[in-house]
Amino acid sequence: MKKQIIRGKVLSNLSAVFIILVVLCSSSISLFSFHPQSFYKDQVAILIYHNISDSAKSNITITTDLFSKQLTKLKKEGYHFITVSDFKTFMAGGPVVDNAVLVTFDDGYKSFYQEAFPIMELMHIPAINFVITKNMDDSDNNPVPFLSRQDIAEMKQKDPAFAFQCHSDSLHSKQNDGGFLLTSFIKQTGKVESEADYKSRIINDTETCINKLQAISSDPIDLYTYPFGAYHKEAADLIHQGGIGYAFTIVNGLANRQDNPMFLPRINAGSPTISPDNLDQLIKRRVVDLQKKFDYVPVRDGVEQIGGTILQDSKKQISLYYNGHHYIVDLKALTVSENGHIVPLQKPLKRIGLKRTLSIGLDDLTKMMDAHIVYDPITQKFFDRTWSMAASE
Structure with a gap:
């Protein structure tokens, strides 16, 4: 008689455990279905x-x-x-x-x-x-x-x-x-x-x-x-x-x-x-990588990727063209000028890495080019999304 009672209690307990597991699984599925993946935040x-x-x-x-x-x-x-x-x-x-x-x-x-x-x-x-x-x-x-x-x-x-x-x-x-x-x-x-x-x-x-x-x-x-x-x-x-x-x-x-x-x-x-x-x-x-921070970027990559032009005028200087601006970079003095006036930079130009790549502060490039330069994590390139002049409507 005692064995039957114990067996009954065990079966009852197992049934309760099974019901709890079913409820928990259902809850997990329900919770998952109501918490979809976050593709982007703060955008x-x-x-x-x-x-x-x-x-x-x-x-x-x-x-x-x-x-x-x-x-x-x-x-x-x-x-x-x-x-x-x-x-x-x-x-x-x-x-x-x-x-x-x-x-x-x-x-x-x-x-x-x-x-x-x-x-x-x-x-x-x-x-x-x-x-x-x-x-x-x-x-x-x-x-x-x-x-x-x-x-x-x-x-x-x-x-x-x-x-x-x-x-x-x-x-x-x-x-x-x-x-x-x-x-x-x-x-x-x-x-x-x-x-x-x-x-x-x-x-x-x-x-x-x-x-x-x-x-x-x-x-x-x-x-x-x-x-x-x-x-x-x-x-x-x-x-x-x-x-x-x-x-x-x-x-x-x-x-x-x-x-x-x-x-x-x-x-x-x-x-x-x-x-x-x-x-x-x-x-x-088109999600923007808001977490990726850039201090310096290569001048050539930064200018050309947003649609600007770089011309090597001589061994001593290069010209940057974008958005109506023409800047001259003195490769020896590492200065930038426009219309004969030195452009004040928040950070000095630098040559970075083994290849001594000429680099500029991203904030300085953004200000100089009158642009909103952002990083595209898909193409892993910079682009300017400020200007667009015509659409078909």
Whole structure:
């Protein structure tokens, strides 16, 4: 009798142990499934879209099916979609989730409301639409209809997480010679506008765009995407004076806090050739290695990898060309000059290693070249993601 009782207790204990193991295994699987791999930290992949349509065809138009599959793929892979408020908090020094993604649309097409909004709302994915505000005045009388004031107001009422920001009021056009209205002086009847008129025109246009959107939304209107992706430093300064705090480019990359907020990179997701798997890989390939620190870099590698030119003028000096600058390096004195003036460096030039490779401080090279030089861990090279002068929109 005692043996039967003991055998029963043993079997009972074994059953309890088995149940505990099953629970623990299930918990482990559950925990694993809710803790996807972290591809990147303290960075944000900002995606660019334009038009969503099942009938229209263009290099900036994708179908609702492709759009839905892209977003589903990113969610499945463990990306997290953030709001404009989350992004601003991050840029101001606050935390952001790992694998953060911010969805943006340029141009303010009506398809955003008709096709994209229902999909994103169902998937609980917020987005920003950068609106050409002059098109709100006559939204339907265009080959491709644009968002109206009522469309924007209705979306804001349905889901306040969706934001509507500036893509200029009247600058999304080109002059007859192909010049962009944001970055060039207007030429009319043989006359060119003055610098003062140019500055006033850009600031006024920015303020007009902000005011039109502010009349519809209570959100702060202080984000901007450059028309056609075209910009230069003066244009950026002028829209900043007009009230913009963050401006987005079409330079390919992930944004981080080291970026100039007026030159933020994005990743194109809105081409019909970009499959869900392609988009996943595009994001992962543009992760910046924030941990890798560089003190000195070889002058030749640093300049040529970002797209500059080095010419050996003589045995005594070399010339560096990039972004409108021409620097002369004196190989004997190990000094850098521009227009006959010595350029002050935070760190002296050095010859490093057995090959005595001429090297410069990365911070000095960045300042000299007027660039934002970052390291790409995939190609193991440096690149400048500050400047890009044209896009097809």
